[in-house]
Amino acid sequence: MSPDDPEVFELLVVAERFYVAWTLELDWICEDRRGTTLIDLAGHPFRTMARPSRGTEWSVR
Structure with a gap:
């Protein structure tokens, strides 16, 4: 494994329930440097939705 x-x-x-919008913050350390990187979808949050129960229809706007 190399640094590159x-x-x-x-x-x-x-x-488990509902619709969730989220981003991820990654704290990192590399040699003498450290920082936090925001991970998202080009400035927008990721989206996760629970699977609807059988016989249930959901819509997201």
Whole structure:
């Protein structure tokens, strides 16, 4: 592994109820540097929605 290799994170995001909008803040340290990076969808939050119960219809606007 070299310093130029990307880090890969696999996230499992589950919403048990409702619709959730979220972003991720990643705190990092590399040698003598540190910071926080906001991870989102080009300035917009990720969106996660629970699976509707059988016989239920949902719509998101």
